[in-house]
Amino acid sequence: MLDVRRLRLLRELARRGTIAGVAEALSYTPSAVSQQLSALERQAGVRLLERTGRSVTLTPAALRLVEHADTVLAVLEQAAAELATARTELTGTLRIGAFPSAMHAILSPALVALSREHPGLELSVIELDPAGAPAALHAQSLDIALVQEYDYVPRTPETGLDTEEFLTETVYLAAPDPSPLPAHRNSTWIAGTPGTLCHIMTQRVCQATGFTPRIRHHADDFDTVLTLVAANQGVAFIPELGLQNVPSSIHLTPLPTRRRTHLAYRRGTADHPVIAAARAALHSAAKDLHKAASTSH
Template sequence: MLDVRKLRLLRELAHRGTIAAVAEALSYTPSAVSQQLSALEREAGTALLERTGRRVGLTAAGRALAARTETVLAALAEAEAELAAARTGLTGTLRIGAFPTAVRTVLSPALVALSSAHPGLELRVSELDPAVVPDALRADAIDVALVQEYDFTASPDDPALETEPLLEETIHLAALSAGPPRAHRDAPWIAATPGTLCHTMTVRACEAEGFTPRVRHHADDFGAVLALVAAGQGVALVPDLGLLDPPAGIVLTPLAARRRTRIAYRRGTAAHPLVAAARSALHSADGPGAFTL
């Protein structure tokens, strides 16, 4: 019989591309990953890996088995969820990942509700950029997270994860004068750290207007971004949740672009009591009166 733990390593190799990346994500040594995958080949009775020098890829059989592993792991997660639901009381550790603006607005009231309803629950929050959330979920580093996508940065589907919509926001151009992005094409721009979704959104939104922004400053906290705008250091794109307390003098021009936040969790875990409680609390926090923009 095929070992589920080894199958998971094969799935992660198909996703991450290298044994070193799999080892780092799952806290193994590269040699241990290699040994386990070799053992899986022996169990399968067919070649699953293609080795070219130091590079390792998957054979057709390996790719097919990795794809089927998604269904196997999801079924096991659903079975674990059913067992957990049979227990009395909600206890244990719930690990939540969220981006900064969501921590201050949506997540904080959700945490209060969870602590009040389930005093035996231990809550752990990690501030994560949405770009790294999928891998954190796959690696079982967190249980549930908030991810986002912009009109210009649609996220690819990940077969290991499930998501559901939470909220949608308008994106605004923050400047010292009104006008769409193209009216500020020659101004210095303020954007998030390269590699983050917010940075990609800024660049692509400007490119859609026919120019490439001249980014002078990088800041990931929207409070810092707005302070730089108020100081005359440039213009920036900011979603609703980043505008809780804008400095005086800033002109906000709403754009047609939107940011959408979704709740994400591993496939098969939606009904797990911990994940279900988090989903319910997050949806309640997004309800009327939960926060004010």
């Protein structure tokens, strides 16, 4: 019988590419990961890893085994979810990952509702870029997370995770004047840290308009970005959730570009009472936010 914990290590190796990466994500030592993977090879009776110096690659047999591992782990998650429905009270830890602009507008009211309705839950919130959420879910350092995509930066499907639609936002051009986007081909731009979705989106939207943005400032907090725009340090793209504190000197131009947020969780956990409660609270907070926005308009 193959060891499930070792299958999980193999799956993480397929995703992260290095034994050191697996060890860091799952709080193992690299030598412990290597030992467990060698034991899995002995159990399987076939070679799973090709070792060349310090690098390793998965054999075709290992890749097939990873596909089975996704299925096995999802079934185990589902079994645990079904057992949890027999409990009369929700207890344990719920770890939620969210991006900064969702923290105040959505996550705060959702946490208040969860604490009130399920006082036995121990809530843990982690702020992170959506690009890092899938890996954190697989590593079980998160239970549910908000992940994103933009029209020009589609999300890469992740095996072993389920997602559901959550929120769609308009993206705005924030500038000192109402000039349309093409007029800013020679402007200075403000974008997120290189590698983040916001940074990639800024580049691709501008390139689709016919120019490459000249990015001078990098900031991930939208309040900081708006402060820089108000100080005439550049122009920027801001999604709706980032427009909580807009200086009066800034002009906002709605664009056809959209940011779409999904809820993500490990496959098999959707109906776990804790995850179901989190999903309900988050959807309720998003619905209330939409109602408030509609009323203000």
